[in-house]
Amino acid sequence: MTPTPLIELAEVEENDAKGVTIRDGAKVRKFIVLRWGGETLVYRNRCPHAGTPLDWVPDRFFDRRKQHLFCTSHGASFEPETGLCVDGPCLGDSLEKCAFEVLDGVVVLKEAI
Numbered sequence: 001m002t003p004t005p006l007i008e009l010a011e012v013e014e015n016d017a018k019g020v021t022i023r024d025g026a027k028v029r030k031f032i033v034l035r036w037g038g039e040t041l042v043y044r045n046r047c048p049h050a051g052t053p054l055d056w057v058p059d060r061f062f063d064r065r066k067q068h069l070f071c072t073s074h075g076a077s078f079e080p081e082t083g084l085c086v087d088g089p090c091l092g093d094s095l096e097k098c099a100f101e102v103l104d105g106v107v108v109l110k111e112a113i
């Protein structure tokens with residue numbers, strides 16, 4: 001498996017998130033790279049409700065109070081640190097967490113896309 005670089009970690013501000021789209025031929029995968037509470041996390045950018053990306057506006061992943069990741073399609077809210085849906089139509093479901101490592105300042109996906 002070839003590691004998949006997603007983004008330079010320095011491009012993601014603390015307590016914010018960036019969307020990354022990886023294309024491999026016809027295969028398209030979207031990710032959320034998040035820095036939150038001193039940690040870095042990577043989720044698939046796919047809402048567990050209907051499978052759409054969370055960000056209707058690119059890179060706008062948070063609700064107004066900047067407490068939860070927010071899906072603009074039907075209003076699901078997710079805990080940033082766990083990906084758990086705490087409000088909305090997929091209550092109790094979670095965003096898919098992705099294994100990654102940071103190599104030379106680059107967030108690299110450990111799994112095949």
Ligand code: FES
Nearest residue numbers: 047049050071074
């Ligand atoms: S697709 Fe996210 S809340 Fe419906």
